[in-house]
Amino acid sequence: GAPTKKVQVDQVAYVPGLAKHATLVSNATAAQTWTLKNSAGATVATGRTTPKGVDTLSGDSVHLIDFSSYDTAGTGYTLAVGADTSFPFDISANPIKKLRYDSLAFFYHQRSGIAIDAQYVGATYARPAGHLNVAPNQGDNNVPCRSDLNCGYTLDVRGGWYDAGDHGKYVVNGGISAWQVLNTYERAKLIGDAAALGDGKLAIPEKANGVPDILDEARWEVDFLLKMQAPNGMVHHKIHDANWTALPTLPHQDNQARRLSATSTAATLNMAAVAAQSARIYKTIDPAFSAKALAAATKAYAAAKANPNKIADPNDSTGGGAYSDNVLTDEFYWAAAEMYATTGEASYRADVTSSSLYKGQSVTDRGYDWGSTGPMGDITLALVPNGLPAQDISAIKSAFVATADKHLNQMASLAYPAPYREPDGTYVWGSNGLVANNASVLALAYDFTGAAKYREGVFEALHYLFGRNPVSYSYVSGYGGQPVRNVHHRHWANQLNSTLPIAPPGVLSGGPNSGLQDPIAARMLQGCKPQKCFVDHIEAYSLNEVTVNWNSALAWIANWAAEKSGT
Template sequence: MPPTPLLRHPRRLAATLLTGSFLVGGLLTAPTAAAAPSAAATTAVRVNQVGYLPDGPKRATVVTTATQSLTWQLRDASGTAFASGATVPRGADAPSGQSVQVADFSSYRGSGSGYVLTVDGSGSVPFDIRANLYDALRSDAMAFFYHQRSGIPIDASLVGSAYARPAGHLGVAPNKGDTSVPCQATVCDYSRDVRGGWYDAGDHGKYVVNGGISTWLMVNSFERAKRAGKDTALGDSTLRIPERDNGVPDVLDEARWELDFLMRMQVPEGKPYAGMAFHKIHDAAWTGMPTRPEQDAQPRELHRPSTAATLNLAAAAAQCARVFRPYDAAFADRCLSAARRAWTAARANPTLYAPDSDSTGGGAYGDTQVGDEFYWAAAELYATTGESGYRDAVTGSSWHTSPTAFSAYGFGWADTAALGRLTLATVPSGLPAADRDRVRASVTTAADGYLSRMAAQGYAVPVPADGYFWGSNGEVAGDAIVLAVAGELTGNERYRTGALETMDYLLGRNAIGQSYISGYGETSSRNQHHRFWAHQLDATLPNPPAGSLAGGPNSALQDPVAQEKLAGCAPAACYIDDIGSYSTNEVAINWNAPLAWLAAYAAERTSTGEPPTGACTVTYKTDSFWNTGFTATVTAKNTGPTAVDGWQLSWIYPAGQRVTNAWNATVAHNGTTAVARNADWNRTIEPGATVSFGIQGTHSGTNPSPTAFTLNGNACA
């Protein structure tokens, strides 16, 4: 079973983090960001401060003690009203500790800038409604990784003069360098060239378990976009990186910077634990703040190999071999060789765990439950090679059928079984059809759980009330990925709606009314915990660049600043934009990676912004009716130009009827909404073809027929 969420995320010890003039008695004494978490909120009307897509959901949360519906109006910069309606009271929202109502203006599909939503005399911050809303964030969230590169100068022509810097950790004084790094005492008797890669978070460490999942997400983003025929926006010359215009998609070029590092961390042949991966490399002691990478004088150390790190290497390198092959076959071969060696080594050393005590100078990233990593690595190797040995490792794993592969707390560096499921659900393989369908169903079941949780909360957040732990914003973005993939598998628009609403949360529709993404929104995070984006500590240094995601609310309050400033906070409000609050306000590659994935997905043009035209017709015929029950036949016709592969038909019963039995389909309820899904044998509806199924249900005196049907997210005539 996955470890408990509060134990898997902490990476820092407060007493060792900050050194020099900024640490007095164990507490940060430099000027800190303003006061209480609620100070960030400038209005009771909480919106996505960047804006909304014309064809996407448009909801706001209103903090109010009113119990009756309130009138909302959508106005432009000139004050002209374009839409109005009534809010829906939600009452007490436990995670935020607030009483709230929700305004839904999704029906407005116009475009423009400077919109304000007014409710009960209070107005939101201005926002836009436009189709290209997320184009800049797609680029900036990905540019985060170039900024975090180790072992290469950061070019002013690509990032601007404020963020340019010399290469870090190449052995140029005062650096000891990463080109010949010795092991910790007793670990090994040689040195390794482990230059390159990304600095993991706000320090100068590099960790294989975080690098593996972050690289996987970056490459998976491209693989998903390519399946959808929308990979052009992630192609060559689309990012601000030195490798642009080389014939390789830029997102893969950026991933390769980390993949090269991950493979350098593999123990060479002829050495003990050959094929395994060293767990991490970082300074011998915590680096002081602020310190730019090229100024770091600390000695660097390799830490003992671990099974978890080795399986991260196997999974990321196997995925590399599959996705890079059309662009660089030689590199793909090198990745596959490394993946095979790592898999074999991990099988030979299945319990070599990184100790939680190894937390001096860097996070421990301890993980003693690695069955999920074995499953993930096997899934990637099988998807890439199709070989029976890897297939057997997949189907023989308890994680292949475990209901906790998609946990309530999402996936992360310590919980990776979901990544294997996502690959098996989306990459063609030789899995039997029934097995493949079960894996796909597990994705949609997880997504349905996230949607249910969002529907039950005033701020539409997919995490549970006790899910605000270290890196909760990364968890939110990861859940959005599951929602997006469920939409890809089913064609159901509600999953895309859910994924986009998580972006609303990250960009200001949240308990404190603040965007957690630097440079985006009227009130956005700007003092994230970082060694060299440290303007709050040194005015000559910059704030984090646009597109950097703060860790987010953490109810455990695991740093001195949070403990002092946030005592008594509601879980979803346990955040402060202060550089000293590393447990709520650090950045990390494994949080920005799902953000970059989500931003690329949100930036895709899915329509013209107009309501979708009918691609289906439905007839609903009541066959029999008695005092408490009824039977009916439902027939759906595909009137669109392409086949429907896997269908879901939903409708709302006007009198609250409930389906109790069905044939030729499975039917479940979400309140008054009935949702029918295909059987194994009738999953495909060709253009012009129909599919029928029967239902039996109950009623309470009246039994009017439903009149509105939706097939895979499209309204039917």
């Protein structure tokens, strides 16, 4: 494994004016002296650590370091205790202001059906278009269903984003990712800094079309989601290769047959939700697209109500992930919330208010993801003006605030505070995505209350992701002294082929997973404590993959944190 430090810091930056915490790994029972040095090696502050004993999620014996009182902006600071020195870090708002765009740039790299052009990404990351039916590709222009389904039609499902390190395109996961990118914009427009998200902010082909680039990027996915709708209004769960391809395989080199899996109620509601959200956001920007999206959403919503329990096959994981979910109460609630927020129609309102999840009942400290979508409906209802009773909107906001308080309580007891907890104390596949999403709950609690502790919580979560963790990795590529390099990806496969690149800056690794669900994890990490179940290895797909849904969560909080970081 990579070297771990004894002095664990955010390897990227602490923002001026906010708290600055670090962790010392030490068995000493007495307080130790810490020294903060500037880039010239001169001591600028000293203080004493606070011994905390053994930490549950890492197993480390730790002391806490609080150097909040030092607040002079600069680069290349280090923290030292005795002979142990941290990775360097900045005291600056600049890195988070860069990450807001780097995290969004990820999505262009993941685009299917279009050449990734050197003028936007540089020669290292440029590649031909994938899955336009140019040999050896076999898709995605005219894709049949899996042979056992007999659906009797083919669909043109070119475009969209590849999900992750693989070349699958999965509606439930692509949908939440597009939703979160769109919500980043919608929140900023309603209560934040939309000017930072205007046209010309990203290096993408649409950068001068007069539409905010963040919307252009999301639309690349939404257009694909609409194409996944079957003639009967239901939406296919996913399209992917018939068999898993090897690493590395660039998208244009994939020679596998591409197949649609069956339609599912989850995918249908997911598309309805995102298409309704798009219709709202695009209403004046592109009325024709808005109308098309709303028509698709309306048809999908009706189809889902007529087929309320069509569950995606949990065993369908050859050549692509299953993304199966058998609890759909949350998808129904989310779709109804988006339909209501967009249309104001009574039938959708009735579906929202009669749901068992109404008034924040799905907001928990476990968080939200592709299988737990209810909180996204609540975020929309809390942010977008609508006709629901004010006290019900207050109840929704209170659910976010109460959950944020639970996170802060738990974080106060941790050596490496992260806002995430499974009921059984494990860390699951994509834990960093949950950390990032739960950071958005803290952020919303700040939006709703203005209480500074919630803003501190968001930055604590960023510190964890940027290296204040027991494995001393910055989980964001290109950021920090020891960032992840070998993420599981079929193009960014430098570890396997030195002519290929590592991940570009701003990509979030899935992070520690105590389930040890791949051969590398099983071989290297037996007995690991949850926050230590991580290795930066390309074959460790259950630990170190990258996905659109984890990067959408990163982009959401990076944009929020940049907005709250002053100048």
